[in-house]
Amino acid sequence: MSAPSSAQAPLRTVRTGDLLEIWLERPDRGNALSATLVAQLHEAVEQASADPRLRLLVLRGAGRHFCTGFDLSALEQETDDSLLARFTRVELMLQAVHAAPFPTLALAQGRTMGAGADLFAACSERWIVGEASFAFPGAAFGLVLGTARLADQVGAGTAAGWVESGAVIDGPAALAAGLATRQVEVTDLESALAARREQAQRLDLPTHRAIHAAVADDRRRRGTDGDARDLARLVRSAARPGLQQRIAAYRDAQRKA
Numbered sequence: 740m741s742a743p744s745s746a747q748a749p750l751r752t753v754r755t756g757d758l759l760e761i762w763l764e765r766p767d768r769g770n771a772l773s774a775t776l777v778a779q780l781h782e783a784v785e786q787a788s789a790d791p792r793l794r795l796l797v798l799r800g801a802g803r804h805f806c807t808g809f810d811l812s813a814l815e816q817e818t819d820d821s822l823l824a825r826f827t828r829v830e831l832m833l834q835a836v837h838a839a840p841f842p843t844l845a846l847a848q849g850r851t852m853g854a855g856a857d858l859f860a861a862c863s864e865r866w867i868v869g870e871a872s873f874a875f876p877g878a879a880f881g882l883v884l885g886t887a888r889l890a891d892q893v894g895a896g897t898a899a900g901w902v903e904s905g906a907v908i909d910g911p912a913a914l915a916a917g918l919a920t921r922q923v924e925v926t927d928l929e930s931a932l933a934a935r936r937e938q939a940q941r942l943d944l945p946t947h948r949a950i951h952a953a954v955a956d957d958r959r960r961r962g963t964d965g966d967a968r969d970l971a972r973l974v975r976s977a978a979r980p981g982l983q984q985r986i987a988a989y990r991d992a993q994r995k996a
């Protein structure tokens with residue numbers, strides 16, 4: 740399952756026994772989610788989910804930021820239809836992460852925005868490493884992505900406020916609301932990860948998987964029906980005519996801010 744390191748590869752996997760680390764490797768773009776990165780991440784998660792030996796998956800971002808969201812660098816080349824397809828693939832990738840049959844741990848540093856914040860929220864454990872900030876700006880261009888999963892974590896009122904305002908959420912607020920589950924200092928990260936892996940290995944594998952499944956029944960109360968509704972909401976919002984223009988207007992406003 741491991742992939743060799745490459746300057747061009749947007750994603751890198753590192754397998755160590757029953758632990759899999761998946762690295763987003765676009766630091767020059769803030770690890771923004773290109774079509775290729777989304778496809779590779781989805782494939783890596785699905786392959787991991789089919790591995791009966793895996794106990795823990797860790798998602799990490801190379802460089803200063805975990806993930807700054809949907810890659811808009813070639814927006815002028817996109818159409819409404821191509822954007823709809825890309826956002827649909829993002830939602831399906833997020834659902835695969837959310838439904839993984841083992842614990843998933845996201846490590847966020849720096850900016851974690853949009854679909855990147857949704858990726859963080861899709862994991863069962865969510866650590867802030869050093870300092871991090873979060874934002875969910877998709878509603879500004881008419882997109883409904885990940886809102887129900889966020890509401891499951893932080894409550895309907897908080898989720899609606901964050902999504903409708905597009906506000907930047909700092910680390911303490913993310914911890915207080917339940918978006919993040921822990922904060923660790925950069926210097927303590929490797930020892931904290933080692934302790935988390937040791938915890939995952941304490942029980943035999945069938946018991947470990949059964950406990951995760953039992954907890955997931957509460958964490959994913961809406962199950963596959965909820966996934967279907969989330970996808971339908973996303974498609975309806977993204978299928979409204981003018982998506983490319985709305986995103987371009989949002990991007991231009993952000994550049995002027």
